[in-house]
Amino acid sequence: MNSILQLQAPIQQLLKHWQQQGLITPLDRHFALEMVKMQRSHIDASHRQQDDAFLLFICALLSQQLSSQHSCLVISDINLENPLCEQLALCQIKINHGQLEDEIKQLSCVGEPEDNLPLIIEYGRLYLNKYYHFEAQVAQRLNQMAAINLVANTELLPAYLNDLFDEQVNSKQNNTNEPLINWQKVATATALTKSLAVITGGPGTGKTTTVTKLLLLLLTQSSLTIKLVAPTGKAAARLSESIKASKARLASQVEQTGKQELKDALTRIPEEAATLHRLLGVIPNSHTFRHNKANPLRLDLLVVDEASMVDLPMMHKLLSALPLNARLILLGDQDQLASVEAGAVLADICSGLQQHQVNANTTTQPWQMRYSAEQAQLLEKLTHQPTSQFVHPQPMIGDNLCMLMHSHRFKGDAGIGLLASAVNYVDIAGIRREWQHGHQELTWIEHQAQATTQGHSPAASTSKTQANTQSLQLLQVSVAAYGQYLQMILDNQYAYTQLESSSAALENLYSPTAIIDSFNQYRILCAMRSGEFGVDGMNLAMTNVLKENQWIKPSQEFYLGRPIIIQSNDYNLGLFNGDIGLILQDEQKPERLMAYFVKADGSLLKVQPARLPNHDTCFAMTVHKSQGSEFEQVAFVLPQKPSNAQWQLLTKELVYTAITRAKEHFICLGSPYVFEKACQQVTSRASGLAIRLWGTH
Numbered sequence: 001m002n003s004i005l006q007l008q009a010p011i012q013q014l015l016k017h018w019q020q021q022g023l024i025t026p027l028d029r030h031f032a033l034e035m036v037k038m039q040r041s042h043i044d045a046s047h048r049q050q051d052d053a054f055l056l057f058i059c060a061l062l063s064q065q066l067s068s069q070h071s072c073l074v075i076s077d078i079n080l081e082n083p084l085c086e087q088l089a090l091c092q093i094k095i096n097h098g099q100l101e102d103e104i105k106q107l108s109c110v111g112e113p114e115d116n117l118p119l120i121i122e123y124g125r126l127y128l129n130k131y132y133h134f135e136a137q138v139a140q141r142l143n144q145m146a147a148i149n150l151v152a153n154t155e156l157l158p159a160y161l162n163d164l165f166d167e168q169v170n171s172k173q174n175n176t177n178e179p180l181i182n183w184q185k186v187a188t189a190t191a192l193t194k195s196l197a198v199i200t201g202g203p204g205t206g207k208t209t210t211v212t213k214l215l216l217l218l219l220t221q222s223s224l225t226i227k228l229v230a231p232t233g234k235a236a237a238r239l240s241e242s243i244k245a246s247k248a249r250l251a252s253q254v255e256q257t258g259k260q261e262l263k264d265a266l267t268r269i270p271e272e273a274a275t276l277h278r279l280l281g282v283i284p285n286s287h288t289f290r291h292n293k294a295n296p297l298r299l300d301l302l303v304v305d306e307a308s309m310v311d312l313p314m315m316h317k318l319l320s321a322l323p324l325n326a327r328l329i330l331l332g333d334q335d336q337l338a339s340v341e342a343g344a345v346l347a348d349i350c351s352g353l354q355q356h357q358v359n360a361n362t363t364t365q366p367w368q369m370r371y372s373a374e375q376a377q378l379l380e381k382l383t384h385q386p387t388s389q390f391v392h393p394q395p396m397i398g399d400n401l402c403m404l405m406h407s408h409r410f411k412g413d414a415g416i417g418l419l420a421s422a423v424n425y426v427d428i429a430g431i432r433r434e435w436q437h438g439h440q441e442l443t444w445i446e447h448q449a450q451a452t453t454q455g456h457s458p459a460a461s462t463s464k465t466q467a468n469t470q471s472l473q474l475l476q477v478s479v480a481a482y483g484q485y486l487q488m489i490l491d492n493q494y495a496y497t498q499l500e501s502s503s504a505a506l507e508n509l510y511s512p513t514a515i516i517d518s519f520n521q522y523r524i525l526c527a528m529r530s531g532e533f534g535v536d537g538m539n540l541a542m543t544n545v546l547k548e549n550q551w552i553k554p555s556q557e558f559y560l561g562r563p564i565i566i567q568s569n570d571y572n573l574g575l576f577n578g579d580i581g582l583i584l585q586d587e588q589k590p591e592r593l594m595a596y597f598v599k600a601d602g603s604l605l606k607v608q609p610a611r612l613p614n615h616d617t618c619f620a621m622t623v624h625k626s627q628g629s630e631f632e633q634v635a636f637v638l639p640q641k642p643s644n645a646q647w648q649l650l651t652k653e654l655v656y657t658a659i660t661r662a663k664e665h666f667i668c669l670g671s672p673y674v675f676e677k678a679c680q681q682v683t684s685r686a687s688g689l690a691i692r693l694w695g696t697h
């Protein structure tokens, strides 16, 4: 018990009970006690025991919320069934829902936005002061930028837009009777007319294609300093690759126009993307960045890809460092897992377009664009697309948004796209239909009580494998998939032994980049970290089965072919949380092993294994860590019998994110019950950002 703070016996009992039941963590307890201490310093000694207990209760609830990545506590959502409420009567506390907000406002450490107090209440939400300011300032800046209209050349732009957008795509969009709209064209026009543009959509809906065309048009009009960023190194590398590919595709279209200004502008579209951390300028061992409000970034236009991964504190830092006259384009998929840290900024920005909550009975499109009459008219003038049907009396920041809804990556009847869409709409009948359809791109492996061990595959033939036999089929697939990069490593090993006798062997060597590319074709993604079917269990199973098949020799920590995922940042080495590499023979000195990583700009980073920061093996990784990456084949592993705590993590967004990491083949090891129940758990993060951007809707 805190030595300075003397709590009365019932309150001590209450705290003890909460902790024993695992309802609060030591951090929650510490935070709540600090608030009580502070309250005591503000009120006279005659304070009542109920005051302490009530404050402890509210602070424990708030702290619980923050640990679950919510930005605040929504007071009307406080559930009196919450186990924390049991035993409150011991301290003579009665919670009266109707008066709860007023009672919280009476607490001396709770204040209004302008008060310098640790807790702030606004819009029926209780915030930690710091989070309140993050949220309020992010909203203020977004609203400010959203209101800035740019002068669009209505004489020239329609012709350019026609040059770049093929009207034929419309006919493929959907088979409803709704007028077909080329949303990529509309999104480009949106970003040409607004200082802030948010272009969202699922995988392959053409976000990069659209932004490349947009940059092309902008660069025909003026020379701009443009920066491309993404939250992780992997996502930045993908953005860079996608922009290059998109430019290459655009080249022939531009050529056909015969317009020199377009040809010139195409060469000026930047291709290199950096991580957000790199852009903002990391200061080692500090949470602050070199670029901030006092030292803004030097750029005219910033494109942020994978914006769903940007958490509230990071968005705050980014917007603070953005020059006042800069333009911002956010790209991302609002349906993916929300950021690892607090907030769901992209989902909140898009929330005003939501027509209804997605639930198990919904199969209709839940989103609809929301324009002001002026913007709809301008967009129609520029694009000749019928946007007026989406005029809304309260457009708010709707004028700045565009949602792309048609995936060009997955052909209309491709299983991955159809399954992802059914999961996204929580369409259980659709999910069952897609699994039963027999799509080539989808493979279902059922968790079974007892797996058969017939067959002579390497995995099945082993007796020492520690993995549960239920995952044998998956291990066989994984051995075959990982065998590709491991074969390249073995070929290199042989070639190195031949180097002395034949210099021609050098030509046969695979580069580290080629081997890492091959490794990145396939990945096991687990819903959980721990347990037999979590990352730890699957990594152990893979290590054993690959060893028994003599692909690897894991007798020492850093063995040839070991995949590594970095778990913490090391600014000196230039390695960051989530970076993935391989232990390979050193190209210069093949007798020693080095860890190789491909960085965001495509360059290779070679590090002595002993110097690696915190890391793990990475045959399997969590779905969370896979955000921003894609693989040809993905094997998604669900737990067999989730515990109560594990059920909390099994959400629709997790399943959707796992499926959409796969480009060609999606395998799932699970049970239909767990898969479907996970899809029915739709995440919602408590925040006030949506209200600040959209008002109450």
Ligand SMILES: Nc1ncnc2c1ncn2[C@@H]1O[C@H](COP(=O)(O)OP(=O)(O)OP(=O)(O)O)[C@@H](O)[C@H]1O
Residues within 6 Å of the ligand: 169, 184, 201, 202, 203, 204, 205, 206, 207, 208, 209, 210, 242, 246, 249, 408, 409
């Ligand atoms: N209008 C279109 N017509 C035909 N194909 C298109 C169109 N737009 C995009 N594509 C194709 O779809 C694929 C995905 O496009 P793009 O990379 O722009 O999508 P994205 O939304 O950025 O994808 P990701 O989810 O990977 O970020 C590309 O092969 C691209 O050529």
